[in-house]
Amino acid sequence: MTKSRAAVVEERDAAFSYRDIEIDEPGPGEILVRVVATGVCHTDEITRHGDMPMPVPAVLGHEGAGVVEAVGDDVTSPAVGDRVVLGWPFCGQCEHCKDGEHRYCARLGEAVAGGFRLLGPRAGQSAYRTADGSPLHGHFFGQSSFATYSLALASSAVSVPDDIPLDIAGPLACGISTGAGAVLNTARPGCGDSVVVYGAGAVGLAAVMAATNTPATTIVAVDKHPSRLQLARELGATHVVDAAVEPDVVETVRDLCGGPADFALECTGVIAVVEQAVATVGMLGTCLLVGGAPAGASFEVDHLTTMWGKRIVGVLGGGGRSDRLVPTLFALYRQGRFPFDRLISYFDFDDVERALESSHRGEAIKPVLRV
Amino acid sequence: MTKSRAAVVEERDAAFSYRDIEIDEPGPGEILVRVVATGVCHTDEITRHGDMPMPVPAVLGHEGAGVVEAVGDDVTSPAVGDRVVLGWPFCGQCEHCKDGEHRYCARLGEAVAGGFRLLGPRAGQSAYRTADGSPLHGHFFGQSSFATYSLALASSAVSVPDDIPLDIAGPLACGISTGAGAVLNTARPGCGDSVVVYGAGAVGLAAVMAATNTPATTIVAVDKHPSRLQLARELGATHVVDAAVEPDVVETVRDLCGGPADFALECTGVIAVVEQAVATVGMLGTCLLVGGAPAGASFEVDHLTTMWGKRIVGVLGGGGRSDRLVPTLFALYRQGRFPFDRLISYFDFDDVERALESSHRGEAIKPVLRV
Amino acid sequence: MTKSRAAVVEERDAAFSYRDIEIDEPGPGEILVRVVATGVCHTDEITRHGDMPMPVPAVLGHEGAGVVEAVGDDVTSPAVGDRVVLGWPFCGQCEHCKDGEHRYCARLGEAVAGGFRLLGPRAGQSAYRTADGSPLHGHFFGQSSFATYSLALASSAVSVPDDIPLDIAGPLACGISTGAGAVLNTARPGCGDSVVVYGAGAVGLAAVMAATNTPATTIVAVDKHPSRLQLARELGATHVVDAAVEPDVVETVRDLCGGPADFALECTGVIAVVEQAVATVGMLGTCLLVGGAPAGASFEVDHLTTMWGKRIVGVLGGGGRSDRLVPTLFALYRQGRFPFDRLISYFDFDDVERALESSHRGEAIKPVLRV
Amino acid sequence: MTKSRAAVVEERDAAFSYRDIEIDEPGPGEILVRVVATGVCHTDEITRHGDMPMPVPAVLGHEGAGVVEAVGDDVTSPAVGDRVVLGWPFCGQCEHCKDGEHRYCARLGEAVAGGFRLLGPRAGQSAYRTADGSPLHGHFFGQSSFATYSLALASSAVSVPDDIPLDIAGPLACGISTGAGAVLNTARPGCGDSVVVYGAGAVGLAAVMAATNTPATTIVAVDKHPSRLQLARELGATHVVDAAVEPDVVETVRDLCGGPADFALECTGVIAVVEQAVATVGMLGTCLLVGGAPAGASFEVDHLTTMWGKRIVGVLGGGGRSDRLVPTLFALYRQGRFPFDRLISYFDFDDVERALESSHRGEAIKPVLRV
Ligand SMILES: [Zn+2]
Ligand SMILES: [Zn+2]
Ligand SMILES: [Zn+2]
Ligand SMILES: [Zn+2]
Ligand SMILES: [Zn+2]
Ligand SMILES: [Zn+2]
Ligand SMILES: [Zn+2]
Ligand SMILES: [Zn+2]
Incomplete structure (x- = not known):
């Protein structure tokens, strides 16, 4: 004892x-x-x-x-x-x-x-x-x-x-493994892929750093705290989006990616953001659910645009x-x-x-x- | 002309x-x-x-x-x-x-x-x-x-x-390519995997036949028409579930698979069935959206169980x-x-x-x- | 005891x-x-x-x-x-x-x-x-x-x-797992692929049967025993080649495949056949070494044609x-x-x-x- | 004209x-x-x-x-x-x-x-x-x-x-694409993998730089020119081996990797080095042939150790x-x-x-x- x-x-x-x-x-x-x-x-x-x-x-x-x-x-x-x-x-x-x-x-x-x-x-x-x-x-x-x-x-x-x-x-x-593993084990981006990270907390910033250890070339961090976005930049984000001021976050992100993103990592667990993350990717793009939401929470998915080749993938602890x-x-x-x-x-x-x-x-x- | x-x-x-x-x-x-x-x-x-x-x-x-x-x-x-x-x-x-x-x-x-x-x-x-x-x-x-x-x-x-x-x-x-390709190009089941097909129409039955050309060993067809289920059996389904009479389809299917299925193919485009198909798979399982739904239709996804390693994947025309x-x-x-x-x-x-x-x-x- | x-x-x-x-x-x-x-x-x-x-x-x-x-x-x-x-x-x-x-x-x-x-x-x-x-x-x-x-x-x-x-x-x-697993676990052929099996013994015939549980559509068995080739046909080979009478086995096999094969499985362990199996595949094709050879045996590989996208892959017990x-x-x-x-x-x-x-x-x- | x-x-x-x-x-x-x-x-x-x-x-x-x-x-x-x-x-x-x-x-x-x-x-x-x-x-x-x-x-x-x-x-x-693509398109190393590069010329050094854009954590460069090895270090090699002085290069490399390497890239086209590169990897390891050799050159492969799960993969121009x-x-x-x-x-x-x-x-x- x-x-x-x-x-x-x-x-x-x-x-x-x-x-x-x-x-x-x-x-x-x-x-x-x-x-x-x-x-x-x-x-x-x-x-x-x-x-x-x-x-x-x-x-x-x-x-x-x-x-x-x-x-x-x-x-x-x-x-x-x-x-x-x-x-x-x-x-x-x-x-x-x-x-x-x-x-x-x-x-x-x-x-x-x-x-x-x-x-x-x-x-x-x-x-x-x-x-x-x-x-x-x-x-x-x-x-x-x-x-x-x-x-x-x-x-x-x-x-x-x-x-x-x-x-x-x-x-x-x-926490750090959750973000890093979602990128390195599950997403595994290829040459020139775009990786969008919603939520620049510990999980999301770990994802940003991990993305610099892949051949992804567009790494976008989205958050409401300018200080976190600044840190995201220092850790390797090629672009940042301040969700507190940007009128249409998904549109802005898609512009930065030159179209739908290849990967969107949802690291906030906020349902409204989950739905943005799903909307961020398009045909053959992958939205990864990384951050935990409140018990019983659910989100709404448009059938048509999802059936058109989208992937929604849950990731636990980085896999x-x-x-x-x-x-x-x-x-x-x-x-x-x-x-x-x-x-x-x-x-x-x-x-x-x-x-x-x-x-x-x-x-x-x-x-x-x-x- | x-x-x-x-x-x-x-x-x-x-x-x-x-x-x-x-x-x-x-x-x-x-x-x-x-x-x-x-x-x-x-x-x-x-x-x-x-x-x-x-x-x-x-x-x-x-x-x-x-x-x-x-x-x-x-x-x-x-x-x-x-x-x-x-x-x-x-x-x-x-x-x-x-x-x-x-x-x-x-x-x-x-x-x-x-x-x-x-x-x-x-x-x-x-x-x-x-x-x-x-x-x-x-x-x-x-x-x-x-x-x-x-x-x-x-x-x-x-x-x-x-x-x-x-x-x-x-x-x-x-139609036939849509079902077959969803299995052969996208799902690509491995040894002993379970493949559940919701909807035994042309798309779903093509998926059943395709599954017999993979090492999947549990192939379940779900439909409301007994004649289609009979045909599914003849074409290679190892089990069939009559959704018109079965009180809890998802539970029945999971029992047949010995737990959550590895793959669920949604071939009906009916939103209630889409939600069953998502519920049919579990950690590291994949729900494929194969059948078209009415314009504007959306479905509800539970966050927690999806984040726990589930994959929802849209497939167009078999990929x-x-x-x-x-x-x-x-x-x-x-x-x-x-x-x-x-x-x-x-x-x-x-x-x-x-x-x-x-x-x-x-x-x-x-x-x-x-x- | x-x-x-x-x-x-x-x-x-x-x-x-x-x-x-x-x-x-x-x-x-x-x-x-x-x-x-x-x-x-x-x-x-x-x-x-x-x-x-x-x-x-x-x-x-x-x-x-x-x-x-x-x-x-x-x-x-x-x-x-x-x-x-x-x-x-x-x-x-x-x-x-x-x-x-x-x-x-x-x-x-x-x-x-x-x-x-x-x-x-x-x-x-x-x-x-x-x-x-x-x-x-x-x-x-x-x-x-x-x-x-x-x-x-x-x-x-x-x-x-x-x-x-x-x-x-x-x-x-x-033995049976060795041939079957080489196909189902390692090769994993895709739509319309060709699978050539050198040696129609227990390992090779298991590979042939396994190939019928994949979307491979050309399945060639090569052996010197007509009885084994007959059995290969019954078990799913779409073509057979009698190596005892065929003057140029590799050429014959490539003709049957409409060019270099996608997969060649070497199940004999005979070095001359290993070299045929390597020659059977071309760019992006895979030769799998499945059968055991005598201790100390080695084989010769042409550098140029191998560097041009060939893959030589050892498989143990089917993986x-x-x-x-x-x-x-x-x-x-x-x-x-x-x-x-x-x-x-x-x-x-x-x-x-x-x-x-x-x-x-x-x-x-x-x-x-x-x- | x-x-x-x-x-x-x-x-x-x-x-x-x-x-x-x-x-x-x-x-x-x-x-x-x-x-x-x-x-x-x-x-x-x-x-x-x-x-x-x-x-x-x-x-x-x-x-x-x-x-x-x-x-x-x-x-x-x-x-x-x-x-x-x-x-x-x-x-x-x-x-x-x-x-x-x-x-x-x-x-x-x-x-x-x-x-x-x-x-x-x-x-x-x-x-x-x-x-x-x-x-x-x-x-x-x-x-x-x-x-x-x-x-x-x-x-x-x-x-x-x-x-x-x-x-x-x-x-x-x-040249640069050949080395970089061999790593980023073909090898695609995963978490903690080891990547050994034989030949620190343009192709090999591109491979070294590419490897730093993957989650590989052991990156070894092998060459006979100390100046190239020094540059390899500056570009991201975690270890270098001077083949001009090292008595047993393969042994040294394996020690650095803590056993057989996950990936060995052969960028010299020298047959003796090709055979070293093959010997550098073990079960489930991959030797990539990246550098061109003289016409008609061939190399010798040990059957047993290759069959034990080794992979030899040719890569052209980085794929x-x-x-x-x-x-x-x-x-x-x-x-x-x-x-x-x-x-x-x-x-x-x-x-x-x-x-x-x-x-x-x-x-x-x-x-x-x-x-
Ligand atoms: Zn935690
Ligand atoms: Zn197009
Ligand atoms: Zn149609
Ligand atoms: Zn467990
Ligand atoms: Zn045995
Ligand atoms: Zn061409
Ligand atoms: Zn060149
Ligand atoms: Zn062990």
């Missing part, structure tokens, strides 16, 4: 409250990680408000990086002392997992928001409880990293190279496998080809609410809590 | 009326074809009712097969006397045409429903007029084959082998190029692997209304007019 | 001798299978002669099917009593395994011909010994199925449906995963689309030498021993 | 001699271009020595850029006065051309080295003659750009944007279409992502021999003649 301190969501919509908690020792296939830093993601916020069916009280947080403190009996990798970032969990046994499409694990729903262990002899139970022994849900995205310790699946841990600071590594577990995508992003970062550290703002562990507010105001792009 | 007899739509929603008409001689890049037989397609019907923006009065018909009677000055292929089927027209100069994606020609709208010549020195003008010289729109899908003669682009003509009767060839120009797809279907037919002649019912040239009624009642699956 | 009777290769080039042997109980991740039938493959023969580096004395055989008799402690699937066929072994932990490309496991060499356990606490040791306790190598392709019992990895076992006889299932473990490919082939068999049982001739367990001789003479195409 | 001055190869192996020549006026589909600059390519040199079957006397040169002086009757694009670079010629009518695979035109041999017009009413005749009316072969790669004027196919001309100097544009017609690839490279250049101008050294038009010598010594990487 390990004593930990965690930001707990006691009930839906409540503020995060910091509590002493207890975590079971790692069982087979599990590791215990001392969290050094954790990103704060839009998904943490919407989960608190019930848009993901995570039961409460619960420990959230899903972009954790830290040092392995203990491992289950049969775990050969990672080892105690290893520096790791905690990727998305997966069952490893379904057809998609066997094909290396871990993001689309058939048991993904339970794995990320069940609140309990996915695998092993104690599957279906939470390893978490409060200091006074009350029940507590954890295992959010297999990690519940808003805490000083995280219990995670060994299979989801990705090694962090020695020259990469742990306090930038966490966001590669989710593929963490243990390929994350090391790729570390390497690109090291080579100066993916400077994602520029998106990070640091906050104290106790300041998760401040971090969320800053993000909400469009200031912090990717808040990271130093734990 | 050639005298022809044609089924003319005088005004929107009017019945077809048979008229003597005149057609200009073929210019550069054009051929004149004596029509031997022409398929009748759902699209002819909805165009008459205004769902495609074809101006009236007009000659419709777009699944013509016949014999080349005359060719324009510079035309080297086909030659006079050649037996041809008239595929979809295309400009040959846009990016999609240059990539061999003729179906997604950037000028497709004008090419199929402009009512005038697409290319050449008289582009923008109709080659058609009534016997008394009144204006008449033609060039529907580049052919207006509900007539004894058709003026078409040489580039859209596909040679019909000697051993293939001309009166079965016409539907390969559109690809007529001059590859149609010869493939001829060869598969000859080898007994694609017995599309079983879908055909013959009608006299004068009986286009009867053909449409029979089709509407679910009797004739693919009516062909013998001209 | 289990007593078994096995066909043992005592030393290189020696005849198979039947011996009583002992096998350790299954450890973690392992299963013990009572062998009901086992295919005999060209690879067994060449391994006996040293073309694979399997140490002797050894038990060979790698197309086993049977009933699970016992399972290791942690094995949840398959269960005792299950009917299984034993696919190729794989480590499950290398990059290729994680991508579902089990055939290209980084540890494949050890896995198929190391002679010892690949995984688990006793990795590197053989579970086999003679009845008098002398050392014996086993684990050939993770199974050593020329025996009444086989110790295998649970992960390589594929369930055999109740309606499939166990005595036809074995060859799906290797992909047994647990996808084998169930696909069961389903296609059941639907009459892959009648691979027509390739099988049965022999008594004691008659492995007779089976190999019959195969060598071109009589038995796929010998199966009833154990 | 246009008077031009050209570097003529009078007979095989002879030096280039500058002569006054005459060129016919452009016919249908043709344009006359005043050459402003032309790259000098390895292929010019080996053609002079008979490794391409171009008849002599002939005008070579195939990386021309200039200004359109006149156009044939039916040519609508480009127009007189347009700035263009002359890409590879193609027939436009074969299956590969129709698929947009212009590089693999079925008539490529005639198109590049026939010495006569490929298309039009005077197909099969040369438009070139000496000032005294003697026969002269031209149309080398559809352009014969070692001259003050070039007669070319309108379809092969690619527009040069106003902000791109004409004197850097020529090499995009062949794809000039009118997509060249504009892509212009755009990447403008964005600082493909600084190919760093490879160029300028020579006077009269100095083609000096240019070739400099290139041969490993000094000039991509010589360009200012005409």
Whole structure:
């Protein structure tokens, strides 16, 4: 049993409250990680408000990086002392997992928001409880990293190279990978393609940087915050569109692309923007749904223009496998080809609410809590 | 100038009326074809009712097969006397045409429903007029084959082998290719995949037959007509679902597939069915929009489940190029692997209304007019 | 410990001798299978002669099917009593395994011909010994199925449906999958493609049958045995070429294909034929190396014509995963689309030498021993 | 008729001699271009020595850029006065051309080295003659750009944007596109892949720069000239290997890649290096043949290791279409992502021999003649 301190969501919509908690020792296939830093993601916020069916009280947080403190009996990798970032969990046994499409694990729903262990002899139970022994849900995205310790699946841990600071590594577990992978794994633009990114937050800016590592030659960022558009330019956008002032965003974007775009990545989760993104592409163009929307949200699609060769493609967490995508992003970062550290703002562990507010105001792009 | 007899739509929603008409001689890049037989397609019907923006009065018909009677000055292929089927027209100069994606020609709208010549020195003008010289729109899908003669682009003509009767060839120009190409060009199912076909009309049954020429092992046909479902079975469906009696079609289909389907082809154009088709697939599954819906129709898509790795893909006319797809279907037919002649019912040239009624009642699956 | 009777290769080039042997109980991740039938493959023969580096004395055989008799402690699937066929072994932990490309496991060499356990606490040791306790190598392709019992990895076992006889299932473990998968997983021919198969043995005829489950329309089989060519025709070859009488095989094949072939599958392992297969394809065509050649063999490739867009692609065991490919082939068999049982001739367990001789003479195409 | 001055190869192996020549006026589909600059390519040199079957006397040169002086009757694009670079010629009518695979035109041999017009009413005749009316072969790669004027196919001309100097544009017609397209069109490396480039000349360095526009993270350049390796580093190689000093190049490269490489591009045309490149990749790895070798050269391939999932793929001129690839490279250049101008050294038009010598010594990487 390990004593930990965690930001707990006691009930839906409540503020995060910091509590002493207890975590079971790692069982087979599990590791215990001392969290050094954790990103704060839009998904943490919407989960608190019930848009993901995570039961409460619960420990959230899903972009954790830290040092392995203990491992289950049969775990050969990672080892105690290893520096790791905690990727998305997966069952490893379904057809998609066997094909290396871990993001689309058939048991993904339970794995990320069940609140309990996915695998092993104690599957279906939470390893978490409060200091006074009350029940507590954890295992959010297999990690519940808003805490000083995280219990995670060994299979989801990705090694962090020695020259990469742990306090930038966490966001590669989710937000940064989500944008980068949507471009590098799913869209895979070809020579001279146009890539339009709606939403220049952490996900969208990661997509912009990723697009510079493809032969796409038109990279358009759309957002309402001029500061984010400025950053998009610095990170490789060839054009930017200020949606706050532009009367017809889709028209403007199509003009910049010389016609319908080849790829439009929707990274805002705002339904009106989703519909713009679909309208941005034409025959043989692809609209990728990348950003999460509120539970139950739906969007309207024109039948005729969609049937005329359009593609609408959902992408989860950037697709593929963490243990390929994350090391790729570390390497690109090291080579100066993916400077994602520029998106990070640091906050104290106790300041998760401040971090969320800053993000909400469009200031912090990717808040990271130093734990 | 050639005298022809044609089924003319005088005004929107009017019945077809048979008229003597005149057609200009073929210019550069054009051929004149004596029509031997022409398929009748759902699209002819909805165009008459205004769902495609074809101006009236007009000659419709777009699944013509016949014999080349005359060719324009510079035309080297086909030659006079050649037996041809008239595929979809295309400009040959846009990016999609240059990539061999003729179906997604950037000028497709004008090419199929402009009512005038697409290319050449008289582009923008109709080659058609009534016997008394009144204006008449033609060039529907580049052919207006509900007539004894058709003026078409040489580039859209596909040679019909000697051993293939001309009166079965016409539907390969559109309906049969639409279903078959959606499977063979776009879906391209892999080992053990499941393919669900909504709508067992000419398009859907062509998709079923095509699926037997892939390694898909679960092929489900859904329709409300038991006779069509019976035919689907004979043509290779491994399972059929009667949507008229089944309380929850999507659930039934998912059970047959052992979970979400890999591919769902929507061949009805009915919005409620479109939404079923989208619901039929799950993570990494693909819903293909194949059948045309009324103008202005739209459908509703759930954001969350779509973002979780679903793909919605529009397919026009089966994708690809007529001059590859149609010869493939001829060869598969000859080898007994694609017995599309079983879908055909013959009608006299004068009986286009009867053909449409029979089709509407679910009797004739693919009516062909013998001209 | 289990007593078994096995066909043992005592030393290189020696005849198979039947011996009583002992096998350790299954450890973690392992299963013990009572062998009901086992295919005999060209690879067994060449391994006996040293073309694979399997140490002797050894038990060979790698197309086993049977009933699970016992399972290791942690094995949840398959269960005792299950009917299984034993696919190729794989480590499950290398990059290729994680991508579902089990055939290209980084540890494949050890896995198929190391002679010892690949995984688990006793990795590197053989579970086999003679009845008098002398050392014996086993684990050939993770199974050593020329025996009444086989110790295998649970992960390589594929369930055999109740309606499939166990005595036809074995060859799906290797030979039949090798030909079928080369077409369905690797070549994946498109509309109207030509597929040329050199060698109409079990592998090549499986490729022919597989090609009929693709939109390829020209399927050419080349062999020296008229009886095999006749069978190729019955199984779907559109053309056959008798290499024993045809003066210029490549020329003849190119004529049948109307030019260079799209795909040539080399299933003989004879170097002269490999060079023909490469010559059979042209720009954007693919020659697949499917059949094993003697150790150390090499072939000569013309630089210029290869650089002009040719592709030479090695394929192992049909690529992909047994647990996808084998169930696909069961389903296609059941639907009459892959009648691979027509390739099988049965022999008594004691008659492995007779089976190999019959195969060598071109009589038995796929010998199966009833154990 | 246009008077031009050209570097003529009078007979095989002879030096280039500058002569006054005459060129016919452009016919249908043709344009006359005043050459402003032309790259000098390895292929010019080996053609002079008979490794391409171009008849002599002939005008070579195939990386021309200039200004359109006149156009044939039916040519609508480009127009007189347009700035263009002359890409590879193609027939436009074969299956590969129709698929947009212009590089693999079925008539490529005639198109590049026939010495006569490929298309039009005077197909099969040369438009070139000496000032005294003697026969002269031209149309080398559809352009014969070692001259003050070039007669070319309108379809092969690619527009040069106003902000791109004409004197850097020529090499995009062949050498630079060959290396870049092999990476961007054919290899298309994915996340974290390794790309090894044998030969750091113009083709290889273009490949290195191209690789930085993909998510490949290990980019290795191999050459014998330290200065080229230094440049490779500056252009994005993550590692370099000096083949002049390294005892076992393949071993060294594999170490840098952490095992067999994902892609090896052979850009030297030296057979010993081809065999190294094949040995550099392993299971599921691809060796691309990019550089031309002497006529009749062949290489030896080990059967077993190739069959174990290796791919050997020939690539011509970078694959794809000039009118997509060249504009892509212009755009990447403008964005600082493909600084190919760093490879160029300028020579006077009269100095083609000096240019070739400099290139041969490993000094000039991509010589360009200012005409
Ligand atoms: Zn899973
Ligand atoms: Zn997240
Ligand atoms: Zn077009
Ligand atoms: Zn139609
Ligand atoms: Zn492995
Ligand atoms: Zn075998
Ligand atoms: Zn061509
Ligand atoms: Zn060149």
